[in-house]
Amino acid sequence: xxxxxxxxxxxxxxxxxxxxxxxxxxxxxxxxxxxxxxxxxxxxxxxxxxxxxxxxxxxxxxxxxxxxxxxxxxxxxxxxxxxxxxxxxxxxxxxxxxxxxxxxxxxxxxxxxxxx
Amino acid sequence: xxxxxxxxxxxxxxxxxxxxxxxxxxxxxxxxxxxxxxxxxxxxxxxxxxxxxxxxxxxxxxxxxxxxxxxxxxxxxxxxxxxxxxxxxxxxxxxxxxxxxxxxxxxxx
Numbered sequence: 001x002x003x004x005x006x007x008x009x010x011x012x013x014x015x016x017x018x019x020x021x022x023x024x025x026x027x028x029x030x031x032x033x034x035x036x037x038x039x040x041x042x043x044x045x046x047x048x049x050x051x052x053x054x055x056x057x058x059x060x061x062x063x064x065x066x067x068x069x070x071x072x073x074x075x076x077x078x079x080x081x082x083x084x085x086x087x088x089x090x091x092x093x094x095x096x097x098x099x100x101x102x103x104x105x106x107x108x109x110x111x112x113x114x115x116x
Numbered sequence: 117x118x119x120x121x122x123x124x125x126x127x128x129x130x131x132x133x134x135x136x137x138x139x140x141x142x143x144x145x146x147x148x149x150x151x152x153x154x155x156x157x158x159x160x161x162x163x164x165x166x167x168x169x170x171x172x173x174x175x176x177x178x179x180x181x182x183x184x185x186x187x188x189x190x191x192x193x194x195x196x197x198x199x200x201x202x203x204x205x206x207x208x209x210x211x212x213x214x215x216x217x218x219x220x221x222x223x224x225x
Contacts, residue, residue: 033212042122042205042215043160056212091159101167102148102213107159 122216
């Protein structure tokens with residue numbers, strides 16, 4: 001499968017624990033995005049990378065959230081000291097930026113986080 | 117930053133009728149406007165997109181129009197079929213896109 005993959009697909013954790021999610025984008029894609037989606041809402045932007053550089057992080061995002069893309073390939077999203085409000089579907093998407101023009105984002109299947 | 121508003125939040129149409137979903141955006145620098153379809157339990161998938169140098173784009177039963185002056189864009193689905201039932205998201209932006217809240221479309225056979 002050459003699409004975007006995410007692991008794990010489901011994560012149940014207790015409040016206060018740290019969790020880490022992984023995203024493997026389509027190999028030739030230089031852009032990687034993280035979103036959070038709750039029921040009845042659209043994907044909410046969290047952060048994005050161009051190659052290994054993190055270009056923007058949502059101002060609404062708590063300092064408990066951090067993301068990396070160390071070699072410009074896979075990315076990890078870590079949530080420290082999880083709260084019940086963090087329960088959501090975490091989506092990763094990748095795209096190929098051509099010049100300065102945005103293009104189609106290909107989404108992964110998501111990681112569903114449940115914080116008890 | 118960009119703010120994208122979408123309406124209606126729900127839409128029911130009879131099979132064979134047309135469906136229209138409308139979105140507005142706030143940032144005049146936005147130049148890319150994709151539409152995604154998300155079926156229940158699945159990931160969003162692009163169905164059509166339009167850039168700011170184009171006013172209209174069509175792909176079979178799906179069309180999108182863009183009015184840069186008014187900062188709004190619309191999705192038109194003609195001859196709707198039950199398999200068109202899903203949640204549709206508009207999005208817009210320049211460096212990245214911001215998504216609308218989504219429209220749940222139900223096509224009644």
